[in-house]
Amino acid sequence: xxxxxxxxxxxxxxxxxxxxxxxxxxxxxxxxxxxxxxxxxxxxxxxxxxxxxxxxxxxxxxxxxxxxxxxxxxxxxxxxxxxxxxxxxxxxxxxxxxxxxxxxxxxxxx
Amino acid sequence: xxxxxxxxxxxxxxxxxxxxxxxxxxxxxxxxxxxxxxxxxxxxxxxxxxxxxxxxxxxxxxxxxxxxxxxxxxxxxxxxxxxxxxxxxxxxxxxxxxxxxxxxxxxxxxxxxxxxxxxxxxxxxxxxxxxxxxxxxxxxxxxxxxxxxxxxxxxxxxxxxxxxxxxxxxxxxxxxxxxxxxxxxxxxxxxxxxxxxxxx
Numbered sequence: 684x685x686x687x688x689x690x691x692x693x694x695x696x697x698x699x700x701x702x703x704x705x706x707x708x709x710x711x712x713x714x715x716x717x718x719x720x721x722x723x724x725x726x727x728x729x730x731x732x733x734x735x736x737x738x739x740x741x742x743x744x745x746x747x748x749x750x751x752x753x754x755x756x757x758x759x760x761x762x763x764x765x766x767x768x769x770x771x772x773x774x775x776x777x778x779x780x781x782x783x784x785x786x787x788x789x790x791x792x793x
Numbered sequence: 794x795x796x797x798x799x800x801x802x803x804x805x806x807x808x809x810x811x812x813x814x815x816x817x818x819x820x821x822x823x824x825x826x827x828x829x830x831x832x833x834x835x836x837x838x839x840x841x842x843x844x845x846x847x848x849x850x851x852x853x854x855x856x857x858x859x860x861x862x863x864x865x866x867x868x869x870x871x872x873x874x875x876x877x878x879x880x881x882x883x884x885x886x887x888x889x890x891x892x893x894x895x896x897x898x899x900x901x902x903x904x905x906x907x908x909x910x911x912x913x914x915x916x917x918x919x920x921x922x923x924x925x926x927x928x929x930x931x932x933x934x935x936x937x938x939x940x941x942x943x944x945x946x947x948x949x950x951x952x953x954x955x956x957x958x959x960x961x962x963x964x965x966x967x968x969x970x971x972x973x974x975x976x977x978x979x980x981x982x983x984x985x986x987x988x989x990x991x992x993x
Contacts, residue, residue, distance in 0.1 A: 687972055687975060687976050687979070688972060690975075691924075691968075691971065691972055691975055692940070694917065694920065694921060694924075694975075695921065695940040695941050696941075697914075697917045698829065698917055698918060698921040698941055699829065699941050699942075699943075700914070701913075701914035701915070701917045701918045701921075702825070702828050702829045702914075702918055703825065704821050704822060704824055704825025704828070705821075705824050705825065705828055705834070705837060706821065706824075707820050707821065707824060707838065707841075708838060711820065711838060711841075711842070712813065712816070712817075714838075714842060715816065715842045715845055715846065718842055718846050719846060719849050722846065722850070
Protein backbone atom coordinates (compact mmCIF):
# COMPACT_ATOMS: atom_id res chain seq x y z
CA UNK A 684 0.00 0.00 0.00
CA UNK A 685 1.33 3.46 -0.87
CA UNK A 686 1.70 6.38 1.51
CA UNK A 687 -1.71 7.87 0.69
CA UNK A 688 -3.32 4.48 1.21
CA UNK A 689 -1.77 4.21 4.66
CA UNK A 690 -2.87 7.75 5.46
CA UNK A 691 -6.41 6.91 4.39
CA UNK A 692 -6.46 3.80 6.61
CA UNK A 693 -5.20 5.93 9.49
CA UNK A 694 -7.81 8.57 8.74
CA UNK A 695 -10.61 5.98 8.91
CA UNK A 696 -9.30 4.77 12.27
CA UNK A 697 -9.18 8.37 13.55
CA UNK A 698 -12.71 8.86 12.28
CA UNK A 699 -14.01 6.05 14.48
CA UNK A 700 -12.36 7.67 17.50
CA UNK A 701 -13.69 11.09 16.48
CA UNK A 702 -17.28 9.82 16.28
CA UNK A 703 -17.82 7.62 19.35
CA UNK A 704 -21.08 5.76 19.99
CA UNK A 705 -23.46 8.47 21.26
CA UNK A 706 -25.57 7.93 24.37
CA UNK A 707 -29.27 7.67 23.60
CA UNK A 708 -31.37 10.57 24.88
CA UNK A 709 -33.91 10.04 27.69
CA UNK A 710 -36.63 10.44 25.08
CA UNK A 711 -35.37 7.61 22.87
CA UNK A 712 -37.61 4.79 24.11
CA UNK A 713 -40.82 6.85 24.62
CA UNK A 714 -40.40 8.32 21.14
CA UNK A 715 -39.79 4.86 19.66
CA UNK A 716 -42.99 3.50 21.26
CA UNK A 717 -44.93 6.57 20.09
CA UNK A 718 -43.77 5.83 16.52
CA UNK A 719 -44.63 2.12 16.87
CA UNK A 720 -48.13 2.97 18.11
CA UNK A 721 -48.76 5.59 15.44
CA UNK A 722 -47.69 3.07 12.74
CA UNK A 723 -49.99 0.53 14.37
CA UNK A 724 -52.88 3.01 14.14
CA UNK A 725 -52.14 3.58 10.46
CA UNK A 726 -52.14 -0.18 9.89
CA UNK A 727 -55.44 -0.57 11.76
CA UNK A 728 -56.97 2.26 9.73
CA UNK A 729 -55.75 0.66 6.50
CA UNK A 730 -57.18 -2.69 7.58
CA UNK A 731 -60.54 -1.06 8.30
CA UNK A 732 -60.49 0.75 4.96
CA UNK A 733 -59.74 -2.54 3.20
CA UNK A 734 -62.62 -4.21 5.02
CA UNK A 735 -64.98 -1.38 4.03
CA UNK A 736 -63.78 -1.65 0.44
CA UNK A 737 -64.32 -5.43 0.35
CA UNK A 738 -67.76 -5.08 1.95
CA UNK A 739 -68.76 -2.37 -0.57
CA UNK A 740 -67.53 -4.50 -3.48
CA UNK A 741 -69.50 -7.51 -2.18
CA UNK A 742 -72.65 -5.37 -1.79
CA UNK A 743 -72.28 -4.04 -5.35
CA UNK A 744 -71.89 -7.62 -6.65
CA UNK A 745 -75.03 -8.76 -4.81
CA UNK A 746 -76.94 -5.74 -6.09
CA UNK A 747 -75.89 -6.37 -9.69
CA UNK A 748 -76.81 -10.03 -9.37
CA UNK A 749 -80.21 -9.08 -7.94
CA UNK A 750 -80.80 -6.65 -10.81
CA UNK A 751 -80.07 -9.30 -13.42
CA UNK A 752 -82.27 -11.95 -11.73
CA UNK A 753 -85.79 -10.77 -12.88
CA UNK A 754 -84.70 -10.80 -16.52
CA UNK A 755 -83.66 -14.44 -16.45
CA UNK A 756 -86.74 -15.34 -14.40
CA UNK A 757 -89.08 -13.90 -17.10
CA UNK A 758 -87.56 -16.18 -19.74
CA UNK A 759 -88.05 -19.17 -17.49
CA UNK A 760 -91.74 -18.32 -16.97
CA UNK A 761 -92.44 -18.48 -20.68
CA UNK A 762 -92.86 -22.25 -20.56
CA UNK A 763 -91.07 -25.58 -20.40
CA UNK A 764 -87.97 -26.43 -22.36
CA UNK A 765 -90.01 -28.36 -24.94
CA UNK A 766 -92.36 -25.36 -25.43
CA UNK A 767 -89.47 -23.01 -25.97
CA UNK A 768 -87.90 -25.50 -28.42
CA UNK A 769 -91.15 -25.87 -30.35
CA UNK A 770 -91.52 -22.12 -30.51
CA UNK A 771 -88.08 -21.62 -31.94
CA UNK A 772 -88.49 -24.45 -34.51
CA UNK A 773 -91.89 -24.03 -36.19
CA UNK A 774 -93.43 -27.13 -37.73
CA UNK A 775 -93.01 -25.69 -41.28
CA UNK A 776 -89.29 -25.63 -40.83
CA UNK A 777 -89.18 -29.15 -39.42
CA UNK A 778 -91.31 -30.46 -42.32
CA UNK A 779 -89.14 -28.62 -44.85
CA UNK A 780 -86.04 -30.19 -43.27
CA UNK A 781 -87.69 -33.64 -43.47
CA UNK A 782 -87.68 -34.16 -39.72
CA UNK A 783 -91.44 -34.69 -39.65
CA UNK A 784 -93.45 -36.03 -42.68
CA UNK A 785 -94.80 -33.29 -44.97
CA UNK A 786 -98.21 -34.97 -45.33
CA UNK A 787 -98.80 -35.12 -41.60
CA UNK A 788 -98.03 -31.49 -41.36
CA UNK A 789 -100.45 -30.59 -44.22
CA UNK A 790 -103.24 -32.76 -42.66
CA UNK A 791 -102.76 -31.10 -39.33
CA UNK A 792 -103.07 -27.67 -40.97
CA UNK A 793 -106.40 -28.63 -42.59
CA UNK B 794 -24.60 -11.59 20.94
CA UNK B 795 -25.61 -8.90 23.42
CA UNK B 796 -28.86 -10.68 24.36
CA UNK B 797 -29.94 -14.26 24.92
CA UNK B 798 -31.67 -16.11 22.07
CA UNK B 799 -34.57 -16.66 24.45
CA UNK B 800 -35.15 -12.91 24.72
CA UNK B 801 -35.30 -12.57 20.94
CA UNK B 802 -37.76 -15.44 20.76
CA UNK B 803 -39.91 -13.78 23.41
CA UNK B 804 -39.84 -10.50 21.50
CA UNK B 805 -40.81 -12.42 18.36
CA UNK B 806 -43.77 -13.83 20.24
CA UNK B 807 -44.96 -10.27 20.98
CA UNK B 808 -43.45 -9.71 24.44
CA UNK B 809 -42.92 -5.93 24.61
CA UNK B 810 -40.71 -6.14 27.69
CA UNK B 811 -38.34 -8.51 25.86
CA UNK B 812 -38.38 -6.17 22.85
CA UNK B 813 -37.43 -3.25 25.12
CA UNK B 814 -34.52 -5.28 26.48
CA UNK B 815 -33.31 -6.11 22.98
CA UNK B 816 -33.46 -2.41 21.99
CA UNK B 817 -31.70 -1.35 25.19
CA UNK B 818 -28.90 -3.85 24.52
CA UNK B 819 -28.26 -2.79 20.94
CA UNK B 820 -29.24 0.87 20.71
CA UNK B 821 -25.85 2.35 21.66
CA UNK B 822 -24.01 0.23 19.10
CA UNK B 823 -26.60 1.01 16.41
CA UNK B 824 -26.52 4.73 17.25
CA UNK B 825 -22.72 4.70 16.85
CA UNK B 826 -22.83 2.89 13.52
CA UNK B 827 -25.50 5.24 12.19
CA UNK B 828 -23.59 8.30 13.44
CA UNK B 829 -20.57 7.20 11.39
CA UNK B 830 -22.66 6.17 8.40
CA UNK B 831 -24.75 9.30 7.92
CA UNK B 832 -22.53 12.01 9.36
CA UNK B 833 -25.41 14.11 10.76
CA UNK B 834 -25.55 13.94 14.59
CA UNK B 835 -28.94 15.68 14.72
CA UNK B 836 -30.63 12.89 12.72
CA UNK B 837 -28.94 9.85 14.29
CA UNK B 838 -31.72 9.11 16.80
CA UNK B 839 -34.43 9.39 14.15
CA UNK B 840 -32.68 6.87 11.90
CA UNK B 841 -32.01 4.55 14.86
CA UNK B 842 -35.68 4.69 15.83
CA UNK B 843 -36.59 3.83 12.24
CA UNK B 844 -34.28 0.78 12.49
CA UNK B 845 -35.99 -0.46 15.69
CA UNK B 846 -39.41 0.35 14.26
CA UNK B 847 -38.64 -1.87 11.26
CA UNK B 848 -37.28 -4.47 13.67
CA UNK B 849 -40.55 -4.45 15.63
CA UNK B 850 -42.68 -5.00 12.54
CA UNK B 851 -40.48 -7.59 10.90
CA UNK B 852 -39.24 -9.58 13.87
CA UNK B 853 -41.68 -12.38 13.06
CA UNK B 854 -39.89 -12.90 9.73
CA UNK B 855 -36.60 -13.78 11.45
CA UNK B 856 -36.23 -17.53 11.07
CA UNK B 857 -33.46 -18.23 13.59
CA UNK B 858 -32.18 -16.02 16.44
CA UNK B 859 -28.59 -16.92 15.37
CA UNK B 860 -28.81 -14.54 12.40
CA UNK B 861 -30.24 -11.70 14.49
CA UNK B 862 -27.14 -9.47 14.47
CA UNK B 863 -26.45 -9.52 10.70
CA UNK B 864 -30.16 -9.01 10.22
CA UNK B 865 -30.18 -5.97 12.54
CA UNK B 866 -27.17 -4.61 10.65
CA UNK B 867 -29.07 -5.10 7.40
CA UNK B 868 -31.96 -3.05 8.78
CA UNK B 869 -29.44 -0.40 9.86
CA UNK B 870 -27.83 -0.35 6.42
CA UNK B 871 -31.24 -0.05 4.71
CA UNK B 872 -32.48 2.75 6.99
CA UNK B 873 -29.19 4.66 6.61
CA UNK B 874 -29.29 4.20 2.85
CA UNK B 875 -32.86 5.53 2.69
CA UNK B 876 -31.84 8.51 4.81
CA UNK B 877 -28.75 9.28 2.67
CA UNK B 878 -30.80 9.05 -0.53
CA UNK B 879 -33.39 11.50 0.82
CA UNK B 880 -30.62 13.74 2.04
CA UNK B 881 -28.96 13.74 -1.39
CA UNK B 882 -32.25 14.72 -3.02
CA UNK B 883 -32.60 17.57 -0.53
CA UNK B 884 -29.06 18.71 -0.96
CA UNK B 885 -27.98 18.00 -4.53
CA UNK B 886 -25.65 20.95 -4.51
CA UNK B 887 -23.44 19.49 -1.81
CA UNK B 888 -19.79 19.48 -2.86
CA UNK B 889 -18.39 16.09 -3.74
CA UNK B 890 -14.77 17.24 -3.78
CA UNK B 891 -12.86 18.45 -0.79
CA UNK B 892 -12.35 22.08 -0.03
CA UNK B 893 -8.71 23.10 0.25
CA UNK B 894 -9.38 24.33 3.74
CA UNK B 895 -10.54 20.89 4.87
CA UNK B 896 -7.43 19.16 3.55
CA UNK B 897 -5.13 21.78 5.05
CA UNK B 898 -6.89 21.47 8.37
CA UNK B 899 -6.60 17.69 8.26
CA UNK B 900 -2.91 17.94 7.43
CA UNK B 901 -2.46 20.32 10.33
CA UNK B 902 -4.26 17.93 12.61
CA UNK B 903 -2.06 15.06 11.45
CA UNK B 904 0.98 17.20 12.29
CA UNK B 905 -0.39 17.95 15.74
CA UNK B 906 -1.05 21.60 14.96
CA UNK B 907 -4.74 21.51 15.75
CA UNK B 908 -5.78 23.92 18.44
CA UNK B 909 -7.50 21.29 20.57
CA UNK B 910 -8.53 17.66 20.54
CA UNK B 911 -12.14 18.60 19.83
CA UNK B 912 -11.08 20.72 16.83
CA UNK B 913 -8.87 17.93 15.52
CA UNK B 914 -11.72 15.42 15.80
CA UNK B 915 -14.08 17.77 14.00
CA UNK B 916 -11.57 18.22 11.20
CA UNK B 917 -11.10 14.46 10.80
CA UNK B 918 -14.87 13.99 10.83
CA UNK B 919 -15.47 16.66 8.18
CA UNK B 920 -12.66 15.36 6.00
CA UNK B 921 -13.83 11.72 6.08
CA UNK B 922 -17.41 12.85 5.54
CA UNK B 923 -16.37 14.80 2.44
CA UNK B 924 -14.23 11.92 1.15
CA UNK B 925 -17.11 9.48 1.53
CA UNK B 926 -19.50 11.81 -0.26
CA UNK B 927 -17.41 11.24 -3.41
CA UNK B 928 -18.83 7.71 -3.76
CA UNK B 929 -22.40 6.42 -4.02
CA UNK B 930 -24.51 5.91 -0.89
CA UNK B 931 -24.14 2.11 -1.18
CA UNK B 932 -20.35 2.33 -1.46
CA UNK B 933 -20.20 4.86 1.37
CA UNK B 934 -22.03 2.46 3.65
CA UNK B 935 -20.02 -0.58 2.57
CA UNK B 936 -16.71 1.23 2.96
CA UNK B 937 -17.68 2.59 6.39
CA UNK B 938 -18.75 -0.84 7.64
CA UNK B 939 -15.46 -2.37 6.50
CA UNK B 940 -12.90 0.38 7.14
CA UNK B 941 -14.41 2.24 10.07
CA UNK B 942 -16.64 -0.28 11.84
CA UNK B 943 -14.08 -3.01 11.23
CA UNK B 944 -16.55 -5.68 10.08
CA UNK B 945 -14.97 -8.71 8.42
CA UNK B 946 -15.76 -9.84 4.91
CA UNK B 947 -17.58 -12.85 6.38
CA UNK B 948 -19.82 -10.56 8.43
CA UNK B 949 -20.46 -8.33 5.41
CA UNK B 950 -21.30 -11.41 3.37
CA UNK B 951 -24.06 -12.28 5.87
CA UNK B 952 -25.41 -8.72 5.94
CA UNK B 953 -25.48 -8.24 2.17
CA UNK B 954 -26.18 -11.88 1.20
CA UNK B 955 -23.64 -11.71 -1.62
CA UNK B 956 -20.43 -13.66 -2.11
CA UNK B 957 -17.09 -12.51 -0.75
CA UNK B 958 -15.49 -11.91 -4.17
CA UNK B 959 -18.22 -9.53 -5.27
CA UNK B 960 -17.79 -7.61 -2.01
CA UNK B 961 -14.00 -7.49 -2.44
CA UNK B 962 -14.32 -6.02 -5.92
CA UNK B 963 -16.86 -3.44 -4.80
CA UNK B 964 -14.79 -2.46 -1.77
CA UNK B 965 -11.61 -2.17 -3.81
CA UNK B 966 -13.24 0.12 -6.37
CA UNK B 967 -14.87 2.30 -3.71
CA UNK B 968 -11.62 2.63 -1.78
CA UNK B 969 -9.73 3.50 -4.97
CA UNK B 970 -12.25 6.23 -5.77
CA UNK B 971 -11.94 7.72 -2.30
CA UNK B 972 -8.15 7.46 -2.45
CA UNK B 973 -8.08 9.27 -5.81
CA UNK B 974 -10.16 12.12 -4.42
CA UNK B 975 -7.90 12.28 -1.37
CA UNK B 976 -4.71 12.35 -3.48
CA UNK B 977 -6.09 14.94 -5.93
CA UNK B 978 -7.12 17.21 -3.08
CA UNK B 979 -3.76 16.79 -1.40
CA UNK B 980 -1.94 17.72 -4.62
CA UNK B 981 -4.12 20.78 -5.07
CA UNK B 982 -3.55 21.82 -1.50
CA UNK B 983 0.19 21.27 -1.89
CA UNK B 984 0.28 23.55 -4.94
CA UNK B 985 -1.76 26.30 -3.32
CA UNK B 986 0.43 26.00 -0.21
CA UNK B 987 3.55 26.45 -2.34
CA UNK B 988 2.02 29.53 -4.02
CA UNK B 989 1.17 31.01 -0.66
CA UNK B 990 4.69 30.49 0.68
CA UNK B 991 6.18 32.02 -2.49
CA UNK B 992 3.99 35.11 -2.05
CA UNK B 993 5.10 35.41 1.58
